[in-house]
Amino acid sequence: MSNKFANSNGVLAGKVALITGGASGIGRATALLFAREGAAVSVADVDQAKGQAVVQTITEGGGRAIFVRCDVTQAGDCRRAVQQTVGELGGLDILFNNAGIIRRASVLETSEEDWDRVMAVNVKSVFLLSKYAIPVMAQAGGGVIINTASGWGLVGGHKAAAYCASKGAVVLLTKAMALDHGEQNIRVNCICPGDTDTPMLRDEARQLGEPSEDFLAEAARRPLRRIGRPEDIAQAALYLAGDASSFVTGTALVVDGGGLAG
Secondary structure (H helix, E strand, O other): OOOOOOOOOOOOOOOEEEEEOOOOHHHHHHHHHHHHOOOEEEEEEOOHHHHHHHHHHHHHOOOOEEEEEOOOOOHHHHHHHHHHHHHHHOOOOEEEEOOOOOOOOOOOOOOHHHHHHHHHHHHHHHHHHHHHHHHHHHHHOOEEEEEEOOHHHOOOOOOOHHHHHHHHHHHHHHHHHHHHHHHHOEEEEEEEEOOEOOHHHHHHHHHHOOOHHHHHHHHOOOOOOOOEOHHHHHHHHHHHHOHHHOOOOOOEEEEOOOOOOO
16 A cells, blocks of 8 residues: 555545544544545544654655644543644544544443443544534535444444443434534534454453453454454545545444344
């Protein structure tokens, strides 16, 4: 894959994208792909070192990118992330609400603190970033919002009560925003990944006290016989961000190797 990011012919040429959780996993893969397709990218994360490394990779390849330190549960940080993106990159066309966490526990095992934290990172963040991004997009004549939900936002999963509840909320928040903002030419969709090889997936094994390799092997038991790669989900985000999906809004796109097929 090319390391060059100055692509004036890419499908996102001239666009500006803000990606939360952009320092690693799906967010990092999407930041790099969007940059290769010509977008200027604002990488928002709490991990400054990893976030700046993503930015450095893009800028050294001739692309445009900035790092924004952002705690997505805090309104002030979310407002500043949007303002800094617009101020330094010249606008905001695409918002990818990708930051997320998981706690593997049943309702009985979940503390109130963990419940609140999961809901704040996974759901409140979508509300906050969208609240500040939508006026900017509307004034510019439109835009795209993509939210990371989960297959477990459509069906339940064992020992993941707070996570399932949060991702189900993301799916319906996506649909509600699509209804509210279609007239402003703002499309809102979500991606529902299956198990994807990210630091978060490996942390699930730790939380459950299972050997990582056994956990990943079990996660690969789906029709395509593998777990997802961050790049698989990034490609889905690229489709939803670009003109190829210009008539798609309010949808939950499942990208899971067939895990929910039957």
